[in-house]
Amino acid sequence: MTQPGGNAPLLAVRDLKTYFVTGRGGGTARAVDGVSFELYPGETLGIVGESGCGKTVTSLSILRLIPEPPGHIRPGSYIEFDGRNLLTLAPRDLRAIRGNRIAMVFQEPMTSLNPVFTVGDQIAEAAVVHQGLSRGAARARAIDMLRLVGIPDPETRVDDYPHQLSGGMRQRVVIAMALVCRPQILIADEPTTALDVTIQAQILELLERLQAELGMAVMLITHDLGVVAGTADRVVVMYAGQVVETASTAELFARPRHPYTEGLLASIPRLDRPADRLYSIPGNVPAATHWPAGCRFHPRCPHAWDKCRREEPPLLDAGTPGHTARCWLVVEPQRRRPAP
C-alpha cells in the first residue's frame, strides 16, 4: 500500500475545475479541469508538470487565492479539509484556516516578502493574526522560528529587512513565515526554483527535517523530477489541467505508464547513460483555451492512434495499488510502439 497507514485523507480534492475568462473573444481558459487527488497526514506529495499545466492554479485554488474575476472555481468542485468543503466556506472561516492550518510557501522568496517590514514582523504576522500575540511574544516567536529554520544569529537577524538577506536565507524566512502556526498542511509552490543548486539541496533538506519534526503533510509543487525523487512519497503528474498519472515515487520512476511521464523522465540528464543530446518531448503544451479533443496529450504522443484522438481516457488502474494513469495504453499495451 502506498497510502501511508491507510488513514483517511487530510485533504481531498475532487473534480476541481478552475477556469479563467480571458479577454474579448479569447474564450475560457480551463487551467485546471477536473483534478482529483488526496493528501494523507504526514506524507509528501509531489505535483509535477511543465509550466502552464495547472499546478500553481491548483494550489492557489485550495486556499481560494485565485483572483476573481477573471478566474472562478466551477460549481461541483470539491475540496474537503477537516470534514468541510473549503470552496463553500464563509470568508471568515476560510481566513481561520489560511496560514493557520494550511500554509503556503511561494516561489519567489524576494517578491513574496514585503520589502518595508522586518523579517521578524513578517514571520510573526500569521501568529498575530490567528493567535493575537503581543509585540513581545511575537518577536520571541519570530526568533524561535528563525532558529528552527537554521538562520544563524536569529536575535539580530530578526530586525533585518528582506533585502539584507541572501536568497537562501530569504527562502528560509518564507518557510518560517508559513510554519509559525504549525500548520497541518504546507503547500510549497516551486520552493527551490529561484535558488542555486546547492541552496536548493539545503532548502529541501530543511523542509524534510521540519516535516519530520512537526508532522505535517507537504504538497510539493515542482517541475523538477529530481526534486521529487529526493523528497516525495507519492507523485501526481499533471498535464493540460488534468492529472495524468499518480503513483508512489519509487513506482513512478521504475514503471511510468503514461507517455508524458516517460517523456519527462527521459528528459532528465543522467550520469550513467551517455547521450549527445538531451531528449525533449516534441511540441509545446497547447493553449488552455483550446485543449485538444480526445486525450490531451495525443498531438505530442509517439504512440497515439485513432482512439486517442476521439476518446478521452479516464484515470485507469495501472496494476499496482495506488498507481493510475490517464492513457489507453494501460488497457491496450500492444499498441505501444517500440522506441526508435
Added chain:
Amino acid sequence: MLRTWVSLAVLFAGSTGGALVLRRRCERTGRGRRFFRHPTATTGVAVLTFFVLVAVCAPLVAPYDPSAQPDPVGLQNRPPSWLHPFGTDLYSHDVLSRVVYGAQVSLGVGTLAMLVALTLGAVVGAIAGYTGRWIDAVLMRLVDVGIAVPRMFLLLMAVALWSRVPLGTLIVLIGVTGWFGTSRLVRAEVLSLRERPFVDAARALGARSGRVIFGHVLPNAAAPLIVSAALGIGHVMLLEAALSFLGIGVRPPVASWGNMIADGRDLLTTAPWISLVPGLAIAAVVMSLNAMGDALRDALDPREEAT
C-alpha cells in the same frame, strides 16, 4: 525686548545647529546622503525647524500680546524700531508678535488640513486601487468631479454657509477639498503593488482585506505619500493665506499670516512692513517645504536604492 532677541537667537542657532548635526548623522546612510545631497535641503530643514520652534515657543518669543492694542492713535503704522522690530499695524498691534503667533495658526492649519487630505486620499485611493471593479470606477469618477470643480469655488461655497468659520471647520474644509490628487497617486501605486506576490502571501496567511490593504500594501506607498505631503503643506498654507486675504479664512483678531497680509494691503506704499513680514514668512516656509519635498523625493526613490 531682550528676552525676544535672546530667544530668537537661541532658536536660530538651535535650528541651524540641529540641521547640521542631523546632516552629519544621516550621511552614514544612503538615504540620508541622498537627502542632504540636495543643495537646499539643509537650509530647508533649518528654516522649517526655526519656524516650528518659533510657533511652539510663541509666548516666549513674542514681545507683546498679539491682539493687544496699546495705543490705537499714537502707535498706528509705526515703522520698525527697537521697541517694535517689525513695526506696528493699523490697530497698533505689534507685527512681530502677530507673525510669531500667526506661525502657530498658519503652520497648524497647513499641517492638520494636509493630514486630513492625506488620510482621505490614502484611504480612498487604496480601496479603489485594491478592490478594483465598480468600487474603483465609482470612486474615481467622484475624484474626477472633485478635480474638475475649482477648489477655491468649493471653499467659497462652503464658507458661505457659515457667517464666521470656526478654525476647526476651516481645517476640515481645506482637507476635504484637497484629497483628490493624493487618492489618484495612491491608487496608481496600489494598482501596481497589489500584483506583487507578497500580497498573495499576506492573504495566504489569513489576513483580512483591510489588514492586507492598510497593513501590507499601503506602507509600500509611503514614499510618494510623504513627498506629496511635504509639498502639499506649502500648498495648503498658501491656500489658507489666500482665503484669509479674501476675508473668509482665519478671522481677526486671531492672527494668521494670510489675514496679516490682508490687513496691510491698503498701506503697501506707506507702511509696507505690515504685509511684507508675514509675506516673507510664508515664502520662506513654503520654499523650505518645497526644497525638503524635492530632497525627500530623491531620498525615498526606490530606484536609487539599488545603486
